[in-house]
Amino acid sequence: MLTEDEKKRYTRQMMMEGWGEATQEKLKAMKVFIAGAGGLGSPASIYLTVAGIGNIVLCDFDAPELSNLNRQILHDHTRIGINKAISGKMTLEKLNPNIRVTAVTDKIVEDNVDQLVADADIIMDCMDNFPTRYILNDCAIRKHIPMVYGSIWGIEGRLSFIHVPETPCLKCIFEEAPPKEVFPVLGATPGVIGSLQALEAVKYLTGIGRPLKNKLLVWEGETTQFRTFPLHKNPSCPSCGGR
Numbered sequence: 300m301l302t303e304d305e306k307k308r309y310t311r312q313m314m315m316e317g318w319g320e321a322t323q324e325k326l327k328a329m330k331v332f333i334a335g336a337g338g339l340g341s342p343a344s345i346y347l348t349v350a351g352i353g354n355i356v357l358c359d360f361d362a363p364e365l366s367n368l369n370r371q372i373l374h375d376h377t378r379i380g381i382n383k384a385i386s387g388k389m390t391l392e393k394l395n396p397n398i399r400v401t402a403v404t405d406k407i408v409e410d411n412v413d414q415l416v417a418d419a420d421i422i423m424d425c426m427d428n429f430p431t432r433y434i435l436n437d438c439a440i441r442k443h444i445p446m447v448y449g450s451i452w453g454i455e456g457r458l459s460f461i462h463v464p465e466t467p468c469l470k471c472i473f474e475e476a477p478p479k480e481v482f483p484v485l486g487a488t489p490g491v492i493g494s495l496q497a498l499e500a501v502k503y504l505t506g507i508g509r510p511l512k513n514k515l516l517v518w519e520g521e522t523t524q525f526r527t528f529p530l531h532k533n534p535s536c537p538s539c540g541g542r
Protein backbone atom coordinates (compact mmCIF):
# COMPACT_ATOMS: atom_id res chain seq x y z
CA MET A 300 0.00 0.00 0.00
CA LEU A 301 1.13 3.53 -0.71
CA THR A 302 1.12 6.14 2.02
CA GLU A 303 -0.49 9.54 1.43
CA ASP A 304 3.00 11.04 1.08
CA GLU A 305 3.92 8.48 -1.54
CA LYS A 306 0.73 9.12 -3.48
CA LYS A 307 1.65 12.82 -3.59
CA ARG A 308 5.30 12.18 -4.39
CA TYR A 309 4.52 9.98 -7.40
CA THR A 310 1.43 11.87 -8.66
CA ARG A 311 2.91 12.95 -11.96
CA GLN A 312 4.22 9.54 -13.00
CA MET A 313 1.03 7.79 -11.85
CA MET A 314 -0.78 10.02 -14.37
CA MET A 315 0.91 8.12 -17.20
CA GLU A 316 -1.29 5.70 -19.12
CA GLY A 317 -1.37 2.24 -17.58
CA TRP A 318 0.49 3.35 -14.42
CA GLY A 319 -1.74 4.35 -11.49
CA GLU A 320 -1.41 3.22 -7.90
CA ALA A 321 -1.18 -0.48 -8.71
CA THR A 322 1.96 -0.01 -10.82
CA GLN A 323 3.49 2.28 -8.22
CA GLU A 324 2.90 -0.38 -5.55
CA LYS A 325 4.56 -2.91 -7.83
CA LEU A 326 7.67 -0.70 -8.04
CA LYS A 327 7.71 -0.40 -4.26
CA ALA A 328 8.08 -4.18 -4.00
CA MET A 329 10.95 -4.35 -6.52
CA LYS A 330 14.65 -4.71 -5.87
CA VAL A 331 17.37 -3.38 -8.17
CA PHE A 332 21.04 -4.25 -7.92
CA ILE A 333 23.19 -1.36 -9.16
CA ALA A 334 26.74 -2.44 -9.90
CA GLY A 335 28.88 0.69 -9.69
CA ALA A 336 28.22 4.03 -7.96
CA GLY A 337 30.26 6.05 -10.47
CA GLY A 338 29.43 7.99 -13.63
CA LEU A 339 26.59 5.72 -14.84
CA GLY A 340 25.53 4.47 -11.41
CA SER A 341 24.95 8.05 -10.23
CA PRO A 342 22.14 9.09 -12.61
CA ALA A 343 20.80 5.52 -12.84
CA SER A 344 20.46 5.22 -9.05
CA ILE A 345 19.09 8.74 -8.64
CA TYR A 346 16.28 8.21 -11.17
CA LEU A 347 15.43 4.75 -9.80
CA THR A 348 15.31 6.24 -6.31
CA VAL A 349 13.02 9.12 -7.16
CA ALA A 350 10.80 6.76 -9.22
CA GLY A 351 10.10 4.84 -6.00
CA ILE A 352 11.83 1.49 -6.56
CA GLY A 353 11.36 0.05 -3.06
CA ASN A 354 14.76 -1.60 -2.64
CA ILE A 355 17.95 -0.24 -4.11
CA VAL A 356 21.19 -2.12 -3.60
CA LEU A 357 24.16 0.06 -4.50
CA CYS A 358 27.47 -1.77 -4.85
CA ASP A 359 30.92 -0.22 -5.09
CA PHE A 360 34.20 -0.98 -3.30
CA ASP A 361 35.95 2.25 -4.31
CA ALA A 362 36.02 5.76 -2.80
CA PRO A 363 35.40 9.03 -4.70
CA GLU A 364 38.43 11.02 -5.82
CA LEU A 365 38.52 14.66 -6.90
CA SER A 366 38.94 13.56 -10.54
CA ASN A 367 35.61 11.64 -10.36
CA LEU A 368 33.53 14.69 -9.53
CA ASN A 369 33.04 15.97 -13.09
CA ARG A 370 30.54 13.14 -13.60
CA GLN A 371 29.85 11.10 -10.45
CA ILE A 372 27.02 13.25 -9.16
CA LEU A 373 26.13 11.00 -6.22
CA HIS A 374 29.23 12.38 -4.51
CA ASP A 375 30.77 15.75 -3.70
CA HIS A 376 34.10 16.99 -2.34
CA THR A 377 33.05 16.31 1.27
CA ARG A 378 32.74 12.59 0.46
CA ILE A 379 36.27 12.09 -0.82
CA GLY A 380 37.72 9.02 0.82
CA ILE A 381 34.30 7.66 1.93
CA ASN A 382 33.21 4.46 0.19
CA LYS A 383 31.10 5.26 -2.92
CA ALA A 384 28.25 2.90 -2.00
CA ILE A 385 27.97 4.54 1.43
CA SER A 386 28.25 8.05 0.00
CA GLY A 387 25.65 7.13 -2.62
CA LYS A 388 23.28 5.78 0.03
CA MET A 389 23.57 9.10 1.91
CA THR A 390 22.59 11.03 -1.25
CA LEU A 391 19.77 8.69 -2.28
CA GLU A 392 18.18 8.59 1.17
CA LYS A 393 17.92 12.38 1.11
CA LEU A 394 16.22 12.25 -2.30
CA ASN A 395 13.61 9.71 -1.22
CA PRO A 396 13.16 8.65 2.43
CA ASN A 397 10.36 6.24 1.43
CA ILE A 398 12.64 3.61 -0.06
CA ARG A 399 15.32 1.34 1.33
CA VAL A 400 18.90 1.77 0.11
CA THR A 401 21.51 -0.85 0.93
CA ALA A 402 25.19 -0.02 0.49
CA VAL A 403 27.41 -2.94 -0.49
CA THR A 404 31.12 -2.18 -0.23
CA ASP A 405 32.47 -5.45 -1.64
CA LYS A 406 34.33 -5.79 -4.91
CA ILE A 407 32.25 -7.94 -7.27
CA VAL A 408 34.06 -11.21 -8.02
CA GLU A 409 32.96 -14.61 -9.33
CA ASP A 410 32.82 -16.07 -5.83
CA ASN A 411 30.49 -13.48 -4.29
CA VAL A 412 28.37 -12.20 -7.18
CA ASP A 413 25.41 -14.57 -6.69
CA GLN A 414 25.25 -13.71 -3.01
CA LEU A 415 25.55 -9.95 -3.61
CA VAL A 416 22.90 -9.83 -6.34
CA ALA A 417 20.75 -12.16 -4.20
CA ASP A 418 17.06 -11.94 -5.11
CA ALA A 419 17.26 -8.69 -7.14
CA ASP A 420 14.72 -8.34 -9.97
CA ILE A 421 17.21 -6.69 -12.31
CA ILE A 422 20.92 -5.82 -12.54
CA MET A 423 22.16 -2.42 -13.64
CA ASP A 424 25.55 -2.78 -15.29
CA CYS A 425 27.09 0.58 -14.43
CA MET A 426 30.65 -0.72 -14.41
CA ASP A 427 33.72 0.74 -16.07
CA ASN A 428 35.47 -2.55 -16.84
CA PHE A 429 34.61 -5.66 -18.82
CA PRO A 430 35.94 -8.38 -16.50
CA THR A 431 33.32 -7.34 -13.89
CA ARG A 432 30.64 -6.88 -16.57
CA TYR A 433 31.20 -10.49 -17.68
CA ILE A 434 30.88 -11.71 -14.06
CA LEU A 435 27.55 -9.87 -13.76
CA ASN A 436 26.46 -11.22 -17.16
CA ASP A 437 27.06 -14.82 -16.05
CA CYS A 438 25.16 -14.17 -12.81
CA ALA A 439 22.20 -12.66 -14.73
CA ILE A 440 22.10 -15.77 -16.96
CA ARG A 441 22.20 -18.14 -13.95
CA LYS A 442 19.46 -16.23 -12.14
CA HIS A 443 17.34 -15.66 -15.29
CA ILE A 444 17.15 -11.94 -14.55
CA PRO A 445 17.72 -9.07 -16.98
CA MET A 446 20.72 -6.77 -17.02
CA VAL A 447 20.80 -3.24 -18.40
CA TYR A 448 24.13 -2.61 -20.08
CA GLY A 449 25.45 0.93 -20.39
CA SER A 450 28.85 2.27 -21.33
CA ILE A 451 30.44 5.59 -22.21
CA TRP A 452 33.52 7.07 -23.83
CA GLY A 453 34.03 10.83 -24.27
CA ILE A 454 30.68 12.11 -25.59
CA GLU A 455 29.50 8.76 -26.91
CA GLY A 456 27.48 6.09 -25.13
CA ARG A 457 25.95 2.65 -25.62
CA LEU A 458 22.94 0.88 -24.20
CA SER A 459 21.19 -2.49 -24.42
CA PHE A 460 18.65 -4.52 -22.47
CA ILE A 461 19.93 -8.05 -21.99
CA HIS A 462 17.65 -10.92 -20.94
CA VAL A 463 18.78 -14.40 -21.95
CA PRO A 464 17.28 -16.40 -23.68
CA GLU A 465 15.18 -13.64 -25.27
CA THR A 466 18.30 -11.70 -26.22
CA PRO A 467 22.00 -12.32 -26.73
CA CYS A 468 24.11 -12.02 -23.59
CA LEU A 469 26.88 -9.45 -23.08
CA LYS A 470 29.52 -11.98 -24.11
CA CYS A 471 27.64 -12.63 -27.39
CA ILE A 472 27.71 -8.88 -28.07
CA PHE A 473 31.27 -8.18 -26.92
CA GLU A 474 33.31 -11.35 -27.28
CA GLU A 475 36.57 -9.73 -26.20
CA ALA A 476 37.06 -7.23 -23.40
CA PRO A 477 38.52 -3.97 -24.71
CA PRO A 478 41.83 -3.06 -23.06
CA LYS A 479 41.48 -1.31 -19.70
CA GLU A 480 42.38 2.36 -20.00
CA VAL A 481 41.77 5.73 -18.43
CA PHE A 482 39.41 7.24 -21.01
CA PRO A 483 38.05 10.77 -21.51
CA VAL A 484 34.49 11.49 -20.41
CA LEU A 485 32.22 14.51 -20.09
CA GLY A 486 29.73 14.24 -17.21
CA ALA A 487 26.64 14.80 -19.38
CA THR A 488 27.45 11.57 -21.28
CA PRO A 489 26.84 9.19 -18.36
CA GLY A 490 23.97 11.57 -17.55
CA VAL A 491 22.34 10.56 -20.85
CA ILE A 492 23.16 6.85 -20.74
CA GLY A 493 22.62 6.33 -16.99
CA SER A 494 19.19 7.98 -17.27
CA LEU A 495 18.31 5.71 -20.19
CA GLN A 496 19.44 2.70 -18.12
CA ALA A 497 17.06 3.76 -15.35
CA LEU A 498 14.28 4.16 -17.90
CA GLU A 499 14.89 0.67 -19.31
CA ALA A 500 14.72 -0.80 -15.80
CA VAL A 501 11.52 1.09 -14.93
CA LYS A 502 9.91 -0.05 -18.20
CA TYR A 503 10.74 -3.66 -17.43
CA LEU A 504 9.63 -3.47 -13.79
CA THR A 505 6.33 -1.76 -14.60
CA GLY A 506 5.66 -3.62 -17.85
CA ILE A 507 5.07 -0.26 -19.54
CA GLY A 508 6.78 0.30 -22.89
CA ARG A 509 9.19 -2.04 -24.64
CA PRO A 510 12.76 -2.55 -23.35
CA LEU A 511 15.66 -2.27 -25.83
CA LYS A 512 16.00 -6.00 -26.55
CA ASN A 513 18.21 -7.40 -29.31
CA LYS A 514 19.43 -3.93 -30.19
CA LEU A 515 22.47 -1.87 -29.35
CA LEU A 516 21.75 1.82 -29.06
CA VAL A 517 24.68 4.12 -29.78
CA TRP A 518 24.34 7.76 -28.80
CA GLU A 519 26.70 10.06 -30.65
CA GLY A 520 27.02 13.22 -28.63
CA GLU A 521 29.10 14.98 -31.28
CA THR A 522 26.22 14.99 -33.79
CA THR A 523 23.38 14.42 -31.28
CA GLN A 524 22.23 11.24 -32.96
CA PHE A 525 20.83 7.99 -31.64
CA ARG A 526 21.51 4.96 -33.83
CA THR A 527 20.40 1.39 -33.19
CA PHE A 528 22.06 -1.75 -34.48
CA PRO A 529 20.57 -5.26 -34.45
CA LEU A 530 22.26 -7.77 -32.13
CA HIS A 531 22.58 -11.51 -32.63
CA LYS A 532 23.32 -14.48 -30.41
CA ASN A 533 26.62 -16.23 -30.81
CA PRO A 534 25.83 -19.96 -31.10
CA SER A 535 29.21 -20.81 -29.59
CA CYS A 536 29.05 -18.20 -26.79
CA PRO A 537 30.97 -19.50 -23.75
CA SER A 538 28.59 -17.69 -21.35
CA CYS A 539 25.08 -18.42 -22.65
CA GLY A 540 25.79 -21.12 -25.26
CA GLY A 541 23.76 -19.09 -27.77
CA ARG A 542 20.52 -20.15 -26.07
Ligand SMILES: [Zn+2]
Binds near residue numbers: 472536538540
Ligand atom coordinates in the same frame (compact mmCIF):
# COMPACT_ATOMS: atom_id res chain seq x y z
ZN1 LIG B 1 26.07 -15.26 -24.98
